[in-house]
Every structure is written in C-alpha cells, then in structure tokens.
Amino acid sequence: MPNSKDVSLSTSVENYLKAIWLIAREGTASTTAVAEQLGVSAPSVSAMLGKLQVLGFVEYERYRGVQLTASGTRRVLLLLRGHRLIETFLLEHLGYSWDEVHEEAEKLEHAVSERFTERLGELLGHPSHDPHGDPIPRSDGTLPDTPNTPLAEVGVGQTFEVSRLMTQAADALHYLAELGVQPGAQLRVVKREPFGGLVHIRYDGREEVLSKELAMLIRGEVRR
Amino acid sequence: MPNSKDVSLSTSVENYLKAIWLIAREGTASTTAVAEQLGVSAPSVSAMLGKLQVLGFVEYERYRGVQLTASGTRRVLLLLRGHRLIETFLLEHLGYSWDEVHEEAEKLEHAVSERFTERLGELLGHPSHDPHGDPIPRSDGTLPDTPNTPLAEVGVGQTFEVSRLMTQAADALHYLAELGVQPGAQLRVVKREPFGGLVHIRYDGREEVLSKELAMLIRGEVRR
DNA sequence: TCCCATGTGTAGATTAAGCTATAAATATAT
DNA sequence: ATATATTTATAGCTTAATCTACACATGGGA
Secondary structure, eight states: OOOOSOSOOOHHHHHHHHHHHHHOSSSOBOHHHHHHHHTOOHHHHHHHHHHHHHTTSEEEOTTSOEEEOHHHHHHHHHHHHHHHHHHHHHHHTSOOOHHHHHHHHHHHTTTOOHHHHHHHHHHTTOOSBOTTOOBOOOTTSOOOOOOOEEGGGOOTTOEEEEEEEOOOOHHHHHHHHHHTOOTTOEEEEEEEOTTTOOEEEEETTEEEEEOHHHHHHEEEEEEO | OOOOSOSOOOHHHHHHHHHHHHHOSSSOBOHHHHHHHHTOOHHHHHHHHHHHHHTTSEEEOTTSOEEEOHHHHHHHHHHHHHHHHHHHHHHHTSOOOHHHHHHHHHHHTTTOOHHHHHHHHHHTTOOSBOTTOOBOOOTTSOOOOOOOEEGGGOOTTOEEEEEEEOOOOHHHHHHHHHHTOOTTOEEEEEEEOTTTOOEEEEETTEEEEEOHHHHHHEEEEEEO
C-alpha cells in the first residue's frame, strides 16, 4: 500500500493538498481555482497536479479538474488536525489573539511531527473542536459531527446554541468575541427583519442585532 | 543598519550559521569542518559561505576559514533561544524523552516566530537554563552565566553541584537521568582513580562510579 | 455551426540548494 | 626546497518550485 501516512511531504505539496480540499470538499477543483487559492500561476498548478497524481494523492484529468483520492484526503485531515490543535494551543496556552493565530499555525503545521500533534492533543485534553468551533479530525481521519444550522435561518422565538463560527477573519472573530457570541453560547432569536435579514438576539439579558452576513457565519443547533 | 533581526532566513542558512557557531565559538571555522558538521559537500559550503558574507553574517576569506560577524552571532543566539525553550517545553509539558526532543526542536526552531518564542518563554516562567542545564540566551542576545567546572577535575572530598550536561546523546542523558545526575543535584567525590580517571561519587546515600569521559561532560561548581 | 473568450497546458527561464569531478592553493614531510 | 597530501574553490549538472510567454481545448453565444 503506497502513501501510508509517514512519508513526509514538502510544505508546498501539503499546501496544494489543503487548497484542493478547501475548494472541492467532495467535488472537483479547477486549475485556476487552486492557483487563486494559493496565489500562484496556473502553470505552476498544472505542473504540481501532475506530480500529485503520480504520488497518488489526486485523480487528475487534463482540462477536467482535480479531485483528492482517499489517500490525499487522509493527508489533508491529518494536516488539519495539527493545524486546529496548534491554533487551540496558541489561543489557550500562549495568549495569542485571533489575528495572530492563523499565520503562526500555518507555518507550524508543516513542521510538527505526528508525535507532537498527538502529545499536544493530550495536553489540551483531546478537544473535539477548536476555539472557532471547527471540528478537529481524529487521528484515524474521521471528523466529529458539528451542528451546522446558520443562525440566519432560525425562527423567531427559538433558542439556539452556537457551535461554530465559519470565518478566519480576525475582525469578525474579534467582534463576536466581544459580544460574547462564541461556541457554547445560548441565544434566543427575538426578531427578524424580513428584507435586510437583520437578526435580533437576546442572551445574558442583553439584546443585539446582527447582519444577515454575520448571522450566516454563526452555526449551531436549535434547542428544545 | 542591515540585518536587523526580523528578516526571515531559510532553514538552510540558519543551519549553516548554527554550524559555524558550534565549530568556532570565537575562532575561525574551516570549510571542511562546516561540511562535516552539516553532512553536505565542501563545495556546497564554499558556495553558501559566499552568500552568507554578502548577507553580512560572516567574515570570509577564501582558503582562510569563516567567522561570524556580530549580526551572525545575534541570529544564532536567537535561534538557540528558540531551540532551548522548545526543548524545555517538549520535555516539561509534552512528556517527550531525551531521545525524542532534539530532532523535533531542530525542525521547529526554524518555523516559530519571535512572538511564539517569547510567549513560550513566559509559559515556562522565563527559565535561564534548559533541562540539560544549557543556558538559554536572553531576548537581547546575552547569555546567562553557567558554572562550567568538569566533575572530572573536582578533588576528592569536595561537594559539587551539577549545573549542566554537555551532550545531546540520548543514551548518555538517559543513563545520567537514571542515576539521578541532573542539573541541581549535589554530589560528593569520594574517590578518584589515578590512571583510568574513574570518579566515585556519593549522593542520596548511593555510590556510583563514572568514567572519565562521562565525568568530563558533567559540569557544575564546587560548593562551600 | 462556427467563433472567440476563458481556461489549461507546454516550453523555456530562474532561483535556491545540493551534487560530482576537477583544478588550484596551502600545508606537511622528506 | 621540493614533492606530496590535504583543503578549498570552480565548473557544470540536478531537482523542486516557481515564473512568463505562448499555444491549444472547451464550451457558450451569435
């Protein structure tokens, strides 16, 4: 069986795999889309896709886009596991703020060993989700379930438990943290504006108004 | 002023600087010595030394060896600071053993930011020395003093406090850890053999015999 | 159906880091 | 002091990852 899991890949190869995964969760990604995602030229992507296919990480047909194989998907999930554990560590133990975390984790994820990742998982108490609420893939490559209903789609009067904030943007995360809207928070939708899509919420005795865009990024599940 | 401290260097460049520092603490290092230290060919070293001189990190005269500039030395000390803080973290917080630590720290030191290093220092309580007893350079590039008398040179009847174990070899470190000979340990030299150089020590009620080689690696200071 | 915009691939160059083979400089030994 | 051995540098090649310029494929619109 080739591509077990212990062959170490270049940072570049790992970033291509992540980009492909991001673009096409379970579909097909185009050369251009990958190029844009990574900020490289399309010819660079063309060349790399050929290489990734030889390595067995993607299915690739010229002019037809690219798709991760099981092996490729596994590598991405292990990478993502490292990334999210590192982010959790930076936020919880090193006092990083949202703006600082992503860049650092992006570099570190390519440098840490599997042992490091596993020990870090222990240190953190084997979290199933990172501080954004993003699910942390398990060592076996499976993903914990994560409630995913957008707050924007919850009816008036319902109670909603936040599970996940679907953005890496530091300003949005900062703003939500300030409001206290974080994974675990319980909200009640008190009003919705029919056209603009504004959502009025109440929690902790406070009332706030969120834009539709923001309310789409807030995921969770309806309670009771 | 070029080469402030924030320009990021390639892993390769950083490893050359470390190798040069290791070989020639305050002298001159030969091309061959650097090549051996890094496990690369001499021509590769020749080429890199030219580059390092252009970058202002070394003084280099062909056929005359190489020497770090102040700027080069500062970079090495910052790198070493990261390395030793990371080692400390791996041992104290992630449950690594001596054999596992070095390799991991060797990779991570090139990937962490200065912010990460400083935050890690805080988390660890600003240690002045790592678990081997190696001094951790300060952020300003200065080095804390470290008692450096070899146990091999201590007279019979004297009390000696271990400060440092001058090896990275996992087997030696393991063996010493098992004996309880670690930075901070207080020993008494009870006997020395005149020819082989064996040193008999007593501590904790136990008595052990150390080879001359091992006793040279154990550094510290005489007490009282 | 043909055509042209967009998307994709090929050719060829560049940069960083390494290598081998060989030549030149320095050091050592008779 | 000369010859030999060692050390160091130069020349030229390789690999990985990137680029630009250009050529070809595909598919939607006239």
